[in-house]
Amino acid sequence: MEEIERGSGVSLWRQIEQTLLQEISAGVLHPGDKLPTEQELSARFDVNRHTVRRAVAALVQRGIVSVTQGRGSFVQEEVIDYPIGKRTRFSENLKRQNRSPGGRLVRSEQRPANGIVSKGLEIPPGTPVLMIELVGEADSVPISTSLHFFPWDRFAGMAEGYAETHSITQALARCGVADYTRKQTNITARLPSAEEARLLRQMPGRPILHVESVNLDETGTPIQFSIVSFAGDRVQMVVEN
Amino acid sequence: MEEIERGSGVSLWRQIEQTLLQEISAGVLHPGDKLPTEQELSARFDVNRHTVRRAVAALVQRGIVSVTQGRGSFVQEEVIDYPIGKRTRFSENLKRQNRSPGGRLVRSEQRPANGIVSKGLEIPPGTPVLMIELVGEADSVPISTSLHFFPWDRFAGMAEGYAETHSITQALARCGVADYTRKQTNITARLPSAEEARLLRQMPGRPILHVESVNLDETGTPIQFSIVSFAGDRVQMVVEN
DNA sequence: ATTCATAATTTGTCTAGACATCCGTATCTT
DNA sequence: AAGATACGGATGTCTAGACAAATTATGAAT
Numbered sequence A, B: 001m002e003e004i005e006r007g008s009g010v011s012l013w014r015q016i017e018q019t020l021l022q023e024i025s026a027g028v029l030h031p032g033d034k035l036p037t038e039q040e041l042s043a044r045f046d047v048n049r050h051t052v053r054r055a056v057a058a059l060v061q062r063g064i065v066s067v068t069q070g071r072g073s074f075v076q077e078e079v080i081d082y083p084i085g086k087r088t089r090f091s092e093n094l095k096r097q098n099r100s101p102g103g104r105l106v107r108s109e110q111r112p113a114n115g116i117v118s119k120g121l122e123i124p125p126g127t128p129v130l131m132i133e134l135v136g137e138a139d140s141v142p143i144s145t146s147l148h149f150f151p152w153d154r155f156a157g158m159a160e161g162y163a164e165t166h167s168i169t170q171a172l173a174r175c176g177v178a179d180y181t182r183k184q185t186n187i188t189a190r191l192p193s194a195e196e197a198r199l200l201r202q203m204p205g206r207p208i209l210h211v212e213s214v215n216l217d218e219t220g221t222p223i224q225f226s227i228v229s230f231a232g233d234r235v236q237m238v239v240e241n
Numbered sequence C: 001a002t003t004c005a006t007a008a009t010t011t012g013t014c015t016a017g018a019c020a021t022c023c024g025t026a027t028c029t030t
Numbered sequence D: 001a002a003g004a005t006a007c008g009g010a011t012g013t014c015t016a017g018a019c020a021a022a023t024t025a026t027g028a029a030t
Helices: A012-025 A038-045 A049-061 A090-096 A115-121 A158-165 A168-174 A194-200 B012-025 B038-045 B049-061 B090-096 B115-121 B158-165 B168-174 B194-200
Strands: A065-068 A072-075 A080-084 A101-112 A128-138 A141-151 A180-190 A208-217 A222-231 A235-239 B065-068 B072-075 B080-084 B101-112 B128-138 B141-151 B180-190 B208-217 B222-231 B235-239
Touching: A012 A038, A012 A049, A038 A049, A049 A065, A080 A090, A080 A180, A090 A101, A101 A158, A115 A141, A115 A208, A115 A222, A128 A158, A141 A194, A158 A168, A168 A222, A180 A222, A194 A222, A208 A235, A222 A235, B012 B038, B012 B049, B038 B049, B049 B065, B080 B090, B080 B180, B090 B101, B101 B158, B115 B141, B115 B208, B115 B222, B128 B158, B141 B194, B158 B168, B168 B222, B180 B222, B194 B222, B208 B235, B222 B235
Parallel strands: A080 A235, B080 B235
Antiparallel strands: A065 A072, A101 A128, A128 A141, A141 A222, A180 A208, A208 A222, B065 B072, B101 B128, B128 B141, B141 B222, B180 B208, B208 B222
């Protein structure tokens, strides 16, 4: 056990940090993998648990590792996999990859449904809908801007619901939708507008993923039409077959 | 002593962090001021020293406080005062404001002295001089780019000396200059070139401070002519009268 | 007065232990 | 089968103490 050296002038926690860093970059630990528990690490390096914690904290600050109380420490994924399926949930997707989901409401307004919205929601053009604009975040880094359209008569309270819960799923639940499924998802690539590049903090020349989707309630009625722009640098769509 | 609340659901170190943050923003603690010692803070809040350290570490990560072993913790200055005087020393200036000086050698080359260089060093035009280009940093943030000219015959080893010590003063000492004084400093303002804006990570539209100076050795002989560009956003020249 | 060695002060690192909090799972209950 | 509860495992917080390392202050010798 000659992993780290005492009295070498380099503090133990820095040596542990470097050792873990090497193992991550060398592929011994893959992105998404769970690090050994603090107890295991302290046994392996023969140091106190607090010393291990100091090393892991340094890796967290570098953005290389994420830690969740009660679960453990995980190697960060370099790109976020965003699975598309029948039950696509923004927060769930991120949590599954050990990232902390977040989001903020940019604006919300009532407006008449235009062509693609009326087609997606299967309502006559001109029917009033609620539109909300969100910025989705993973570990406090913006990864998506999105517009969501809901029939006004059933979901007038969605904006307030989202502002309070930061979750579309929970906001829908407050409007009486216990569960919902995704009907369809269309994905294309394009370059961002100046506003999108600003919100996503992405270089204007880098492409974004343009995603349009429709969600249905339990009766099969369309309840949500969404247009989401993902930062192409940081997100990768995964369509499960 | 009802400063912080135990068992309130908010950890003690976060409450201490907030308290110190408020006092800094409220002006109780001014930029440059020394924070109370860890021992004093732990006595004031009636917590262990480690708990105080956790709070201070959070402030350091925010860039609001800097800590130096053996000296103490200090509220960060928003702009760096750069005193100009007989004994102007880059590293000393920064250390005096509780910032950690740094620098890197961009390039070095021998060339004949042109007009202003020969005038500054008081040598005939065409005399070979050593030119080195540096980027100066404070707390790892670049604050200046600079060109320095030295008579080649005496200071051929300056580039190596600087590369090893990251200090012009120490590099000069290796060339036999125990002490030196500043003869003259000229300061003007101008807009940066694209290259300078890149090196200083500054918006191209923001002005920079253009400083030209001459240093003398103990015999009064010019040994160094410098052209330094400071980031105008982050540095403020102070001429002591 | 300056220089040099020493002491005091202050932050950095490490250990040890206790309890809290959160998460996931297993189990019991209904 | 579904929900509530309990438990074990993992990270989070706090305390206490010891020694190391860097800086600054002190004082003695020249």
